[in-house]
Amino acid sequence: MFIQPWDAALDEAEWQTWIAAGHDFGQLSVNGPPGRPPTVVPTHFTTDNGDLLIHLARPNPVWKVIEHDPNVTFTVIGDYAFIPGPWRAKPDIPPTDGVLTSYYAAVQFTCHAHLVDxxxxxxxxxxxxxxxxxxxxDHALVAVDRPPYGRMLPGIRGLRLQVTDVRAKSKYDDHKPVEQRADVADxxxxxxxxxxVPTARHQRRRLDRLGPWKP
Structure with missing residues (x-):
């Protein structure tokens, strides 16, 4: 994931707060065997002492791939929107000459996967x-010897993803003038x-903290 200086996380608390605010669905990416493409699995996750917790159906083909290579990436993307060119046009050029872009937030975790069986x-x-x-x-007790979950446990496998690196990106034109960023949020x-609306909120949070961009 390419990150420009103005798109970088302001601090760890920024992306941690963003994840904790309900961004709990992402994509697990696992290296395929030689000559095969990566395997990508969309799934919900939770966190536990810095690790990511996932469970998937036992028939999922991703297990063989993880056993081949437990080094994985988990990516969470949210607060995204298409920004049309006229919104970004400088005052001295025709609006149709403005350059379109995408706004989004993303957190990418590099992990070592541990199987939970x-x-x-x-x-x-x-x-x-x-x-x-x-x-x-509002759910039944989860226990090995209690229905309904007890009899379902053999049908799933768990994953504990030990996070070894985190890269966070907030792409919201933070290098542009304050007035332009506020106008786009409006x-x-x-x-x-x-x-x-959540994209605008994210942009305004960044705007309030950063103000004019200073390299």
Missing amino acids: DPEAKAELLCRQLAHFQPDG RLTERGQDLD
Whole structure:
């Protein structure tokens, strides 16, 4: 992932807060065997003491690939929007000469994958995921010897992804003038399509912290 200086995370807290704010779905990318393309799996995840926790169906072909090479990448992308050229045109040029771009936030984790096959460990992993995704506790007890989850555990495998490196990017034209960035955020809010509003919020947060870009 290419990161310009003005797109870099302002600090670790920025991307950690962003992930914790509900950005809990991403893509697991695993190196394929020689001559084969990488395997990519979209999935939800949770965090635990800096690790990422995932579970997938046992028939998933990704397991053989991970056993071949446990060095994986997990990528989370959000707060994205298409920015049309006229929104970015400088005041002294025709709006149609403006150059389009994409805004987005992304966090890319480099990880070492550890397989979780022990039934008790899988039950604990599911408990941690349910605590995140169903915090009200509106689910049956997850235990090896209790239905309904007990009989389902053999059908899944767990993954604990030990994070070895993190690269975070927020691509929101932070090197452009303050007035232009604020104007684009207003336009996104007004357009209000798909992820326009959270994209505008992310841009405004960066704008408030950075102000004018200083190399």
